[in-house]
Amino acid sequence: xxxxxxxxxxxxxxxxxxxxxxxxxxxxxxxxxxxxxxxxxxxxxxxxxxxxxxxxxxxxxxxxxxxxxxxxxxxxxxxxxxxxxxxxxxxxxxxxxxxxxxxxxxxxx
Amino acid sequence: xxxxxxxxxxxxxxxxxxxxxxxxxxxxxxxxxxxxxxxxxxxxxxxxxxxxxxxxxxxxxxxxxxxxxxxxxxxxxxxxxxxxxxxxxxxxxxxxxxxxxxxxxxxxxxxxxxxxxxxxxxxxxxxxxxxxxxxxxxxxxxxxxxxxxxxxxxxxxxxxxxxxxxxxxxx
Numbered sequence: 001x002x003x004x005x006x007x008x009x010x011x012x013x014x015x016x017x018x019x020x021x022x023x024x025x026x027x028x029x030x031x032x033x034x035x036x037x038x039x040x041x042x043x044x045x046x047x048x049x050x051x052x053x054x055x056x057x058x059x060x061x062x063x064x065x066x067x068x069x070x071x072x073x074x075x076x077x078x079x080x081x082x083x084x085x086x087x088x089x090x091x092x093x094x095x096x097x098x099x100x101x102x103x104x105x106x107x108x109x
Numbered sequence: 110x111x112x113x114x115x116x117x118x119x120x121x122x123x124x125x126x127x128x129x130x131x132x133x134x135x136x137x138x139x140x141x142x143x144x145x146x147x148x149x150x151x152x153x154x155x156x157x158x159x160x161x162x163x164x165x166x167x168x169x170x171x172x173x174x175x176x177x178x179x180x181x182x183x184x185x186x187x188x189x190x191x192x193x194x195x196x197x198x199x200x201x202x203x204x205x206x207x208x209x210x211x212x213x214x215x216x217x218x219x220x221x222x223x224x225x226x227x228x229x230x231x232x233x234x235x236x237x238x239x240x241x242x243x244x245x246x247x248x249x250x251x252x253x254x255x256x257x258x259x260x261x262x263x264x265x266x267x268x269x270x271x272x273x274x275x276x277x278x279x280x
Binding site: 071072073074076077086094 | 143145147149150152154180210211214221222223225
């Protein structure tokens with residue numbers, strides 16, 4: 001499977017790298033790759049497959065420096081996310097309005 | 110003439126059969142659970158995952174026709190209660206581990222039920238029982254992955270299996 005890398009540099013900029021699956025051809029168990037960056041770009045952290053696009057059975061070792069991945073129950077107990085990311089529009093349809101009047105109606109009257 | 114009528118009846122019967130097969134094909138009648146030994150909280154965490162389509166039909170059979178797993182919080186709570194009543198873990202000496210219900214949630218096309226208990230200091234093995242939905246559907250298959258204690262171990266509850274066992278190696 002290809003290796004998708006997200007490189008984050010010390011100045012906050014990010015770069016993504018897509019290494020084709022052929023990298024595994026000669027050594028299928030482990031591979032190494034030297035990444036050369038510009039002199040002023042210092043690497044701060046690396047994430048493998050940041051968007052979960054490959055069939056990875058263990059997502060706990062995908063971050064350098066290491067990051068603790070909460071289990072599902074830990075995530076459930078933590079504070080729910082604020083904002084409207086991942087909102088379910090199908091469920092929103094069933095949400096009852098606070099008042100029947102829409103904004104346009106109010107303007108007219 | 111009589112023969113042709115027979116053939117038509119047979120054909121329509123066939124169509125009805127095929128039709129019902131298609132209609133029921135969306136239900137998987139499979140559930141997957143994870144029993145996770147979490148080293149950070151030193152708890153045993155149990156996460157049951159049901160297909161929402163299975164649960165939709167199940168609650169109508171278990172409770173009544175108006176039960177609604179998607180919209181009704183009450184149905185979700187009683188379904189979660191139904192699940193925890195049918196899941197049990199026993200230590201090697203057959204004493205039951207008392208699991209605390211953490212909660213339940215609907216997430217996309219899955220319905221999750223969470224339970225946890227503090228992990229005992231020494232555990233040679235576990236006996237696990239998982240009968241949720243197997244009492245209403247004969248074809249229901251429940252799979253459990255035991256994670257966080259060496260290699261992942263998988264238990265599959267199907268047909269007439271009542272209890273399964275995992276053993277842990279201590280080094």
